Amino acid sequence: MKICMLTTVHPPFDTRIYHKEAVSLAKKYDVVVIAPSDEEINRVVGDVEVKTIKKAKNKIFHFLTLWRIFLSGLKEDCDIYHCHELGSLFLGVIFKLVNGTKLVYDAHEHWPSQFLEDIGINDTNILYGLLEKIILKYELFLSGFSDSILAVSESVAERFNNSGKPLRVILNVPVLQYSLCVDTCTKNSRELIYMGGKLQTSHGLQECYDAVTRLRADYPDIILTIVGKLDDRLNLVLKEDSDHFNITGILPYDKMYKRISEGGIGLVFFQKVSYNMYIGLPNKLFDYMSCGLPVVASDFPEIRRVLEDCKCGILVGGNGRYDIYGAIHYLIKNPDKAREMGENGKKAVEERYNWDRMEVKLFEIYSDPTLII
CATH class of the missing domain: 3.40.50.2000 (Glycogen Phosphorylase B;)
Structure with missing residues (x-):
């Protein structure tokens, strides 16, 4: 056939x-x-x-x-x-x-x-x-x-x-043969990871930028790494502040997972610009989980379903108690809790979401x- x-x-x-x-x-x-x-x-x-x-x-x-x-x-x-x-x-x-x-x-x-x-x-x-x-x-x-x-x-x-x-x-x-081959990576708890094919303003990058700018007062070494591409306007904005923002471009499958695994927190912060985005279940959510990263994500239905099921991150927006700044601040300030969430997500991928x-x-x-x- x-x-x-x-x-x-x-x-x-x-x-x-x-x-x-x-x-x-x-x-x-x-x-x-x-x-x-x-x-x-x-x-x-x-x-x-x-x-x-x-x-x-x-x-x-x-x-x-x-x-x-x-x-x-x-x-x-x-x-x-x-x-x-x-x-x-x-x-x-x-x-x-x-x-x-x-x-x-x-x-x-x-x-x-x-x-x-x-x-x-x-x-x-x-x-x-x-x-x-x-x-x-x-x-x-x-x-x-x-x-x-x-x-x-x-x-x-x-x-x-x-x-x-x-x-x-x-x-x-995730395909386990790719995502589970990076267990030996050393994590930087103050590196935020945001990945995607081509990220735009609808992916909440401006809000992430603002949050990182605020967080510098307490954590001067914080950095946001974009694993993927940005639209032209966002690319110019982040390149002006290269000390706190890093753009890798599109990476091959194996290198992508290795780079994600080196981070401390995974971000999925969408804007409700369309119904499609609101009900979406982004690949990157599971990719972060497979690499043991706690997740900070928009409080959208499908994302909420996974995070509440796996207890692997914090929802922001909606009726939640945290905004994106507060959620990142909490995870950096509470490394044991961040580690627990990361381990929960990784276990869920190994057992179910693979x-x-x-x-x-x-x-x-x-x-x-x-x-x-």
């Missing part, structure tokens, strides 16, 4: 698509990843065939990317198309109608709100509610052609509860009779 991991917006080596799902499925099946990229790739990487399609230089011409990916996917003649967003789902429906292939929809986001955020329409716009409903109906219509639906969290899965399709939650949790457990679910989905050709 041949599986095509099809994406129209994610990079070819996306953590969930390639490093987790494709690598796992390649243990039993033939797997090809087709994704847009500026880099031309056409080779087997770790038992997974990776093919990139030239990405349109301007979002206005995204339809050209869709067309190129459609042609490439058609040539592969796969048994199952595993689609990761609305664009690839649309293509997957065409493949199913034309060739009778099987279709898996993997919902990473709450696309009705995320799509509007991507094109610059927020919930203050008079048309927001109407457009969100239209996109939701479109997504539900397309997903009705799928043979199975995956979702990254319970909140994301909720909108498919009445779809009548097999529905499973596959969390974006990809080994999700891989079992993934294989169960792919062994279901509805997906067997």
Whole structure:
């Protein structure tokens, strides 16, 4: 059986698509990843065939990317198309109608709100509610052609509860072989870690900056390390104060975990700029936990569910007793409590929140009779 991991917006080596799902499925099946990229790739990487399609230089011409990916996917003649967003789902429906292939929809986001955020329409716009409903109906219509639906969290899965399709939650949790190889790292309790692909103001970096500035009065050696990229404005602001802020850029998987493990506190401080962000369950939360860091995080539903279950950090905002400054101050002032939270999180990842457990679910989905050709 041949599986095509099809994406129209994610990079070819996306953590969930390639490093987790494709690598796992390649243990039993033939797997090809087709994704847009500026880099031309056409080779087997770790038992997974990776093919990139030239990405349109301007979002206005995204339809050209869709067309190129459609042609490439058609040539592969796969048994199952595993689609990761609305664009690839649309293509997957065409493949199913034309060739009778099987279709898996993997919902990473709450696309009705995320799509509007991507094109610059927020919930203050008079048309927001109407457009969100239209996109939701479109997504539900397309997903009705799928043979199975995956979702990254319970909140994301909720909108498919009445779809009548097999529905499973596959969390974006760490691959243990990467995250547990850094146990020997020496931690700096006064280094705050904030990681992400490309961090923006919606990720609360301004609030983190302000908190660190205040904390210097008591802890002059405090530092905030950004493991990832920043948008241009934030990059300029933090570079002006390089003594207390460090930007590593995007790191390879193994180096990323090593760098996180050297820190003392992990930050997940989102702003409620969209419903998608509000119900999100960010990968970085589990990555911090796997590296033994106590977490300071926004009091959002899915994040709260994990932190209260594992007792591995402090929620800020909402009706909590701490703001971000107070939470960081508490953890630095109480190292034993910080260490306990870090150990709780690490244990939870080792026992429950890890990809080994999700891989079992993934294989169960792919062994279901509805997906067997």
